[in-house]
Every structure is written in C-alpha cells, then in structure tokens.
Amino acid sequence: MELEKSSCANSSKVSYDSSKVEIENKDLSAHWNNAYHKEITTLGWYEAHPKPSLELIKKCNLEKSAAILNVGVGATTLVDLLVTQGFSNLIVNDLSSVALDKLKNRLGNDGHNITWVVDDLTNPTQLNQLEKIDLWHDRAVLHFFNEEKDQTTYFNLIKQLIKRNGFVIIATFNLNGATKCSGLPVFRYNEQMIQDRLGAAFKLIEAFDYTYTMPSGNTRAYVYTLFQRN
Ligand SMILES: C[S@@+](CC[C@H](N)C(=O)[O-])C[C@H]1O[C@@H](n2cnc3c(N)ncnc32)[C@H](O)[C@@H]1O
16 A cells, blocks of 8 residues: 555556546646635635534544545635544545645644645545544535445445444535535435435434624535444
C-alpha cells in the first residue's frame, strides 16, 4: 500500500485513460481542483467552526489514538480542530489534490501525523487498502454520488473499513435540501435512507436536521447522522 504521510501531491493512483467512467472522474477531479483555487472562506460549504460534526465526534468518546477517516475532507477547519484536540491518527481523503495541498500547507508541522490519501470514493484504489478505522466522517460528499453503482461502492467501503463498535458520521443534504451543490446535481437523504444503505449491522445513535448558512448568507438543509456498528 502506498499511502503518503504528510504529503499529498501526485499520490492518486486513479488513471484516466482507459474508460469513459475514468474520463468522467478526471473531469470531476478538475472541477474540484478548480473550486479549491478560490479562497476557502468563500466556498459555499466553508465552516469556520464545524459545530455539528464536533458534537457528534464528541459523542463517540474516542481514544485520542483512534483512527479517524475524513472522506472528501476538502480543506475543512475540522482537521485543525481535531489535531488541536490531540487526535493523533487522522486520515484525510479527497479527490482533489489541490484541496489537500491547501489543508497541508495550512497545518504545517501540525499535520505531520496525518495520512493523506488522494483517491476517488467511487473507484477506490488506496482507501480500500487502509487498516480498519474507528470513525468515518463525511460532510457534504455522499450527496454528489447520484449513480447507484457509486453509492454502492461508497457504502461497501464503509462496511469494509469500520471496526466493530466503530462509528459513522454522515452529513448530507436532506430531502428539503438544494438540488445542486458546486454546480453539480445531488442525491438527497433522510436518516432512514442512510440506515437502509448501511444495513442492520449499523445502529442509528442520533440524527438531526441542520440549517447551514453559506458565506453568501443563503442556507442549505442538511441531515446529520451518527451510526455505530454492532
Ligand atoms: C462540498 S465539498 C465538502 C468538503 C468538506 N467535507 C467540508 O465539509 O468542508 C465536497 C468535497 O468532496 C470531494 N469529493 C467529491 N467527489 C469525491 C470523490 N469521488 N472522492 C473523494 N472526494 C470527493 C470534493 O473534492 C470536495 O472537497
């Protein structure tokens, strides 16, 4: 396995030249890389203080050495805050190497313990080689997967990676939410739909609707969910 510690440039193993699906993924990579060339505080999903995620993570009562995988992490301030709280085994993933470079540069030496994984959640070649994890955290990523096969790949990866008694936090646009984000169509959820995809081995601990206010002042309707594996 070639996961990169403290570096994210050029670590993706996704190849772009052999099928239509891969070409589409290349376009999405370019889309997200382009988005992260902007100042992150102006992004439509920027949170100065990701309070709902922090509250749900606190409820998991994890050891500081717990393996926490943040998928589609972008350049979120959540990572800085988890480092400050003393979590020492953070794994961060994104399709966009530009996003991870931004995060890495911002964290500087504070990011030295972080494992950086540029990989595609809908076609994982590195994420599926990780050791088992204690917590999966996703905010605003799952809803971009509109095709059944991509959703299945995403949920299969969770089932592969989560330890027994491990946790899953998924925050996604709810059924009243917007139909697009970052110019892309989205697939919206309620907690039962996520439960159905995870299956009976995962127990819903908590779910709540949450209205996020964008830097523009517009709002977006999310559902936050916390599950624990039996
Ligand atoms: C709306 S942003 C949310 C970023 C971050 N979770 C946050 O809350 O600030 C969606 C993120 O998902 C990433 N993403 C989109 N498709 C992905 C994929 N197939 N695999 C991994 N990451 C992906 C994007 O690059 C982007 O960083």
